[in-house]
Amino acid sequence: MKIIATGLSGLVGSRIQELLKDKYQFEDLSLTTGVDITDRQKVFSLISSSNASLVLHLAAKTDVDGCEKDMSQGTNGQAWKINVEGTKNVINACARSGKKLIYVSTDFVFDGKKEEPYVEEDAPSPINWYGQTKYEGEKLVASSSLSWVILRLAYPYRENFQKRDFTRVLIDRLKNGEKVSLITDHIMTPTFIDDLSNVLETIINKESLGIFHAVGSQFVSPFEAGVIISNIFGFDKNLLQKTTREEFFKNRAPRPFNLALKNDKIQKLGIKMKTLEEGIFEIRKQLA
Numbered sequence: 001m002k003i004i005a006t007g008l009s010g011l012v013g014s015r016i017q018e019l020l021k022d023k024y025q026f027e028d029l030s031l032t033t034g035v036d037i038t039d040r041q042k043v044f045s046l047i048s049s050s051n052a053s054l055v056l057h058l059a060a061k062t063d064v065d066g067c068e069k070d071m072s073q074g075t076n077g078q079a080w081k082i083n084v085e086g087t088k089n090v091i092n093a094c095a096r097s098g099k100k101l102i103y104v105s106t107d108f109v110f111d112g113k114k115e116e117p118y119v120e121e122d123a124p125s126p127i128n129w130y131g132q133t134k135y136e137g138e139k140l141v142a143s144s145s146l147s148w149v150i151l152r153l154a155y156p157y158r159e160n161f162q163k164r165d166f167t168r169v170l171i172d173r174l175k176n177g178e179k180v181s182l183i184t185d186h187i188m189t190p191t192f193i194d195d196l197s198n199v200l201e202t203i204i205n206k207e208s209l210g211i212f213h214a215v216g217s218q219f220v221s222p223f224e225a226g227v228i229i230s231n232i233f234g235f236d237k238n239l240l241q242k243t244t245r246e247e248f249f250k251n252r253a254p255r256p257f258n259l260a261l262k263n264d265k266i267q268k269l270g271i272k273m274k275t276l277e278e279g280i281f282e283i284r285k286q287l288a
Contacts, residue, residue: 001023001025001052001053001054001056001204002024002025002026002027002050002051002052003016003024003025003026003027003052003054003055003056004026004027004029004046004050004052004054004055004056004099005026005027005028005029005030005055005056005058005060005086006029006035006037006055006056006057006059006086006090007037007056007057007058007060008026008027008028008029008030008044008056008058009028009030009031009032009033010030010058010163011156011158011161011163011165011193012153012156012193013030013056013106014161014194015158015161015193015194015196015197016056016104016193016196016197016200018183019197020200020201021193023086023201025054025088027050028130028268029043029047029059029128030059031242037059037082037086037087037089037250038081038082038085038086038089039053039089040089040092042143043086043089043090043093044089044092044096044242045271046060046093047090047093047094047097047099048062048093048096048097048098050097052099053098053099053100054099054100054101054204055090055093055094055099055100055101055102056102056200057090057101057102057103057104058067058088058104058122059082059086059100060082060086060104060134060137061078061079061082061130061133062085062106062130063130063163064108064128064252064253064255065252066078066079066173066251067079067083067128067129067133067147067253068128068129068130068252068253069158070129070213071129072240078134079129079130079133080136082132083133083134083136083137083247084133084136084137084140084242087103087136087137087140087141088140091140091141091146091226093143094123094146095144096144099146100146100147100148100149100206101141101144101146101147101148101149102148102149102151102200102203103137103138103141103148103149103150103151103153104138104151104153104254105134105138105150105151105153106130106131106134106153106263107153107155107188107189107213107215107256107259107261108126108128108130108131108134108153108256108259109124109125109126109131109134109138109152110122110124110125110126110131110256110259110261111125111126111127111256112127112187112255112256112257112258112259113125113256113257114188114258114259115159115258116260117214117219117260117262117263118129118259118260118261118262119151119213119262119264119265120210120211120213124138125276126146127254127255127256128253128254128255129253129274130253131256137202138150138211141165141271147208147209149203149208149209149210149211150210150211150212151196151199151203151212151214152211152212152213152214152215153189153191153196153214153215154188154189154191154213154215154216154259154261155188155190155191156190156191156193156196157190157191157192157193157279157283158192158193158194158285159172159174159282159283159287160281160287166190166222166225167190167225167279167280167283170225170226170229171229171233171283173239174226174230174233174235174239175233175235177239178239179239179240179241180226180239180240180241180244181247181248182221182222182223182225182226182240182241182242183221183222183223183243183244183245183248184221184222184223184242184243185221185244185245185257186221186222186245186255186257186259187219187220187221187255187257187259187260188219188220188221188222188223188225188260189213189215189218189219189259189260189261189263190215190218190220190275190276190279191214191215191216191273192216192273192274192278192279192282194275194279194282195214195216195271195272195273195279196214198271198272199212199214199266199271201250202270202271203269206269208269212263212265212266213261213262213263213265213266214263214266214272214273214280215261215263216263216273216274216275216276216277217272217273217274217278218275218276218277219260219272220276221233223240223242225276226240227240228276228277228280229280232277232280232281232284233280233284245257260272277287
């Protein structure tokens with residue numbers, strides 16, 4: 001089966017392709033193959049002319065602080081052009097050629113003020129421009145005539161990649177004996193990227209539609225994540241320094257407080273999403 005994928009060269013997409021390349025033939029629409037999703041005609045031409053029946057839309061501007069700087073430019077800023085206009089281009093091309101769309105979104109569509117974990121039915125209310133542009137993309141997908149899936153990811157991590165995720169930064173710094181400042185008053189739901197290959201395969205095979213929280217099975221603060229990593233790798237926990245959101249993100253984009261997302265809906269499809277502890281154990285094995 002063929003899958004067209006935007007942003008396949010990124011942190012998440014490259015690992016999904018690595019794990020599923022024997023089962024699916026991927027057509028890569030990314031900057032590394034000369035495709036800019038803001039180029040409406042090129043996107044339309046490539047998606048329309050392909051005989052693939054599915055588009056996996058991963059491409060996005062995900063730099064939260066970089067997106068915040070774009071906010072003053074509104075619809076002329078890169079965050080809007082990539083995350084909203086680019087998504088609109090992909091949707092229109094899918095609509096014209098009858099393709100199903102899987103849109104990868106984020107936990108940052110929520111404001112983090114809910115005391116209980118978020119479920120798929122909760123109304124998004126972003127508090128930064130990155131979250132706002134991704135939510136605008138979600139709305140375009142959900143209001144389209146397509147067969148669609150929205151997958152919300154959160155803090156994706158993997159064994160290794162040239163752009164380091166939060167776990168790799170921690171592992172490398174602690175391994176080098178560096179002190180790290182970690183936030184205690186922010187809750188996240190880290191996602192082991194390898195699990196997402198199972199998510200994609202299951203959603204394709206079961207022909208699932210709708211919104212799914214494709215996230216891990218453990219809610220932690222960054223400080224707690226540091227403790228877990230230190231325990232599993234045997235690093236010195238004295239290197240872990242406590243800080244707050246207010247201190248750490250001073251003069252940067254606002255961050256939601258409680259981004260605990262429930263993944264019950266996706267687990268009901270028979271998919272086991274790892275806890276952070278399970279994911280870090282797996283990474284330690286992969287690095288051995």
